[in-house]
Every structure is written in structure tokens, then in C-alpha cells.
Amino acid sequence: MTLSKKEISILIEIAFSILFALIFLPYFYRNQETVFVFSEVIGIVTRIIIFSVVYFSITYSLLEFNYKRTITEDERCDMINSKSYKLGYLLYEFSLLIFIGTLINSSIHQNGRIIFLILVLLLIISIIKSSYQFYLHRTF
Amino acid sequence: MVLKNTLKEFRQKKGYTQDELGKRVSVSRQTIISIERYRYKPSLELAMKIANELNVKIEKLFYFA
Numbered sequence A: 001m002t003l004s005k006k007e008i009s010i011l012i013e014i015a016f017s018i019l020f021a022l023i024f025l026p027y028f029y030r031n032q033e034t035v036f037v038f039s040e041v042i043g044i045v046t047r048i049i050i051f052s053v054v055y056f057s058i059t060y061s062l063l064e065f066n067y068k069r070t071i072t073e074d075e076r077c078d079m080i081n082s083k084s085y086k087l088g089y090l091l092y093e094f095s096l097l098i099f100i101g102t103l104i105n106s107s108i109h110q111n112g113r114i115i116f117l118i119l120v121l122l123l124i125i126s127i128i129k130s131s132y133q134f135y136l137h138r139t140f
Numbered sequence B: 001m002v003l004k005n006t007l008k009e010f011r012q013k014k015g016y017t018q019d020e021l022g023k024r025v026s027v028s029r030q031t032i033i034s035i036e037r038y039r040y041k042p043s044l045e046l047a048m049k050i051a052n053e054l055n056v057k058i059e060k061l062f063y064f065a
Helices: A005-023 A025-030 A038-066 A075-105 A111-139 B007-014 B018-024 B029-036 B044-053
Strands: B003-005 B062-064
Touching: A005 A025, A005 A038, A005 A111, A025 A111, A075 A111, A075 B029, B007 B018, B007 B029, B018 B029, B018 B044
Parallel strands: none
Antiparallel strands: B003 B062
16 A cells, blocks of 8 residues: 555654653543643643654654655645545534533533543544545545 | 546546646646546546646546446
8 A cells, every 4th residue: 555645644643643642641631630730731731842843853854755746735635624624623613512511510620630631632533633634535 | 427537548648647647737646546536526627727738628538427
């Protein structure tokens, strides 16, 4: 199975979401009962930013090194993007409603749990959106 | 009715690869592959660009079957 440069760049995004979940989510899971203040989370936020910059620098450099050609963004790409982003948008809306309902019906006072829930939702939606985008690129 | 095309036939007659034709009409090779396999229906603009590039009438290139 040969993959195009665009397809590999989508796989890089999916891999980032999975790595993020494996590396940083346990921290937020353990600290669900915590009431975070900005000065306490600055360390983890800095680590996330550094990880993101290093990860994308390395992966995209390797991609550029192996695939010299530039990605041609044409009308088919636009159509695939609009379909996958539409799905992502609908999932965001749906999950936001569920999230608000959960907040109203429960007594979550720790912002640690809220941050954890938001991160889980964002990661799940991001992985679904990118997987659908990848699927469309392969089949459409 | 399904929109079909004779793109592969006319492209090969002209001696273009999928990549070459894609570059000439500013789309990716994957888009040309998708059109040839009837998976993707191009916009009128792209269909006319392709027809123009291959020197063939658009109704000969795309047809309903």
C-alpha cells in the first residue's frame, strides 16, 4: 500500500493525538480532583508546547526529506476537508451539549475534572475527524 | 444515471501520465486517479480544463450511462 504525502501528514496528526493521550492524559486523569491554578499548570503546558513543536518539526522534516514534491491542494482536497471538518464540527456540537448536560446534572467543582473531560473529548473528536479524512483520501 | 468518462483513454492517446495531466490542470495525481475510477466527479471548471488540455469536447470526455 503506497501512501501519498497528504495521507502521511494525516497519519502524523492521528499519531500525535494518540501520543498526546498516552503521554499527557494520565497526568490530567490523576489530577481530576485538583483545582488547578495557572501557576501550577504552567509546567505541564510548557512540556506540551515543547513536545508539540519537537514532534511536528521532526515528523514534517522527515516527511519533506522523503517526499520532495509539494502537496497539491485541489478541489478534491477541499471537498474531503469540508466533509471531514463538517463531521468534526457536528461531533464538537454534540459533545458540547453532553458536556454542558453533565456539568448541570453533577456537582463537578474541580476544574481538573473539567480539563480532563474536555481533553478526552477533543482527542476523541480529533482522532475520528482525521481517521475519516484519511478514509476519504483512500477511497474517494 | 451515473456520470462516467473516457479520461483514461484520451489521456493515454495524448501520451500523458496521470501525474503529468494532474500538473497541467493543477490537481494532484490522486484526483486524476479518482476521476478515472468514477469515484470523484470534477467541477465544471476542472472538467473543462481537462477537456481543453486533451483537445477533446467535454461531452466526449464525460457522459451519463
